[in-house]
Structure formats: C-alpha cells, structure tokens
Amino acid sequence: MGAKGRRLPRAVREQQMLDAAVTTFGQRGYRAASMDEIAEAAGVSKPLVYLYLNSKDDLFGACVRREAEALVGAVRAAVEDGPPDRQLWSGLRGFFAHAAGSPDGWAVLYLHARTHGEPFARDFVAMREEIVTYVTRLIAEAARASDCEPKPDEREVSGLAHALVGAAESLAGWMNCGARDGAPSAKEAAGLLMNFAWAGLDNLMQGRPWSPTR
Template sequence: MGAVKTKRMPRAVREQQMLDAAVETFGRRGYMAASMDEIAELAGVSKPLVYLYLNSKEDLFTACIRREAAALTEAVRSGVRTDQPADRQLWDGLLAFFTHTGQKPDAWSVLHLQARTHGEPFAAEVAAMREEIVAFVTQLIVVAAREAHRDPDLPEREVAGLAEALVGAAESLAAWANATPGVTAKQAAATLMNFAWAGLGDLMEGRPWARQGASG
C-alpha cells in the first residue's frame, strides 16, 4: 500500500497561520529584529512558502497591520449598542478596546509601536485605522451633545477635539496597562471613564470649564 497523503491546508487558513506567527514575532521582537526565518519556523512552514504567499517582509508586515487594525476597529464597533445612553456607549466602547488590546498585546505592539516607527507607508495604515475610530467616537459624543443641548444641528467640529483626546488617552493607557501586571480591561476602562466622563458630562450640560477670574 502507498503512503497516506495528508489533506492540504487551504491557502486562506495557511496564510492566517503565517500572519499569526508574524504578528507574534513582530510584536515581541520588533520589525527590524524579526526575521522571515523565525516567522516561518513559528508558523511551521518553509521560508519560501512565506515569500510565495506574502511576497516580502514589508508586504507581510503590511498585511499584519491591516488585519489587526480591522480586528480592533470591529471589536470596538461591535462592543457598542447604540440604543444605550451615551455614558454606557462610551463605557462599552472603551471596555471593548481595552479587552481587545489586553488579549492581543502583540497585535497592539504592532499597531501602536512598530507600525508608527518604521516608515510612512506603515504609519499611514495605522493612521487610517485611527481616523476611523476617532470618527466613531466623535459620533458617539456628538449625538449625546446634540440631545443635551437640544440642538440637532450642533456641528461635529464642536466635539471632534474631544474624540481625538479620548482616543489618544486610550492608546497611551492601553500601552501602560499591557506593561503593568495585574491591570484588567475593566480597570483601564474605568480609569479613563473616571478621567473623561465628569468633564464630558459637564459639557453635555452646558458647563464648560473656564479659568476663574478670566475676562472676555
């Protein structure tokens, strides 16, 4: 009897296996230090097969960024129920963000550290993801602001800066949480809610901060 042939793994499955190995390697070792040899070994394939599927180290890294950016964006979007009050929507979005980045620290390292420091094409990929998340957060805030101010035409620019600040704070806090043993996603989300919501709540009620004694 001849040798039994094993079923070939579908290309899509094999490619995801390679991307998994690449994200782990890039996230832990950094883009420059990571080698295609160790990525192939971790994926359990030959190096020529990695090149056949994903062309080059640059293309492989780009594919990792795109996959992980899409996964993070989807996690945040799917975590929010738009029929909930504004504070609950923001909480759910933050919790989804910190849960995802906490469960996938290598992916977050790729997006937050590696992609931003190794060339404009990589940074542009992450910037596109960030713009999408900022736009989503802007919508969360502007809907609540329009309701609070009873002004359905309140322009988005009135809250766009708040969304930028909130996303920036979440990014920094995720990096800190991943580097600090024992910090949970709920703790990170609560930290940012306690920091941000009091101020946002005042803004929703038409009570912006003003320097005491300022004129004009």
C-alpha cells in the same frame, strides 16, 4: 506527516503565517524579526512564506491591516445600545479587552507600524481615524441630546474625540507595557477613563463648561 508536510487550504496557511508574524514582529520589532524565524514559528518553509506573501514588507503590511481591522471590529462589536455614555463605556471596554488580549497585535500597531514609515504608518492612521470618527459621532449625539446651549461646535467635538482616543491609547499602552503594580482589567480601565473624561463631558453637556479662575 509533520506540520510542514501537511496540505492545508491557502487561507488557513496564510492565517498561520500571519499569526506567527504578528507574534514575531510584536515581540522583536520589524527590523529584528527574520523571515526564517517567522517560517519556523508558522511550521512552513521560508520559500512558502515568500510564495504566499511576497516579501517582508508585504508580510508586515498584511499584519498591520489584519490587526487594525481586528481592533476596529472589536470596538464596534462591543458597543451596547443605550445612551451615549453607555455606548462609549462599552466601546472602551472592547478596546481595552482587545488590547490586553492581543498584546503582540497591539505592539505591531502602536509600537512598530506608526514609527516604521510608509505605507505602514498610513494604515495605522486610517485605523485611528476610523476610531476617532466613531467616537466623534457618539459625542456629537450626546451634544444633540443635551440641554446645553450653546452646543459644542464641530471643531470642539472633533477635538474632544481626538483627546479621548489619545487617552485610551495611552492607558492601553500603560496596561500592556508599563503597569508595575498589576494592570487593571478592561472593565476597570474603561471605568477609569470614563471617570476621567466623561465627568467633564457630562458637565459640558449640562452647560457647565470648565473655565480658568481669575
């Protein structure tokens, strides 16, 4: 019996469809992707895709939510116990490893969901806010544990977290789309960003903030 004739549990069928949809949307974009090619890639009929996931919008939304949950979960699972710099470095490694290992999922989130409009952009923003909140907590913990006075206030900590997450997203995008001389490994990318960002954060925590020379 062929793949289209096999009886599989609904949850398994849905994951097959989402896998095929993420690949198709990630590589072709929302507008160019067709339900016919998604159904073909999933090994099911197009009516079955509509039966399970209602519409192209619903299917794309399910892909966005699944990939967002996977990215956040990968970051949280990667974080190791230890001082804040160790936690941040291991979280960044998890972030870059997931981005490199799921390039189509990355494209769905960062190239298509945030530019295609509501409600997809809203789901992307919610994912990003969760990551920023997590990084904000790590930086706040580092500030509390440091000897610096005055300690960075809440607005400064939030700004630093947004800047660090933005840098990580930009570096991951370069890894997946723009690295011409060979993309770095997840560990190398995390080390690169830590050398760029944490050295400055560490100086700040030690009471040595940068200031422009006169």
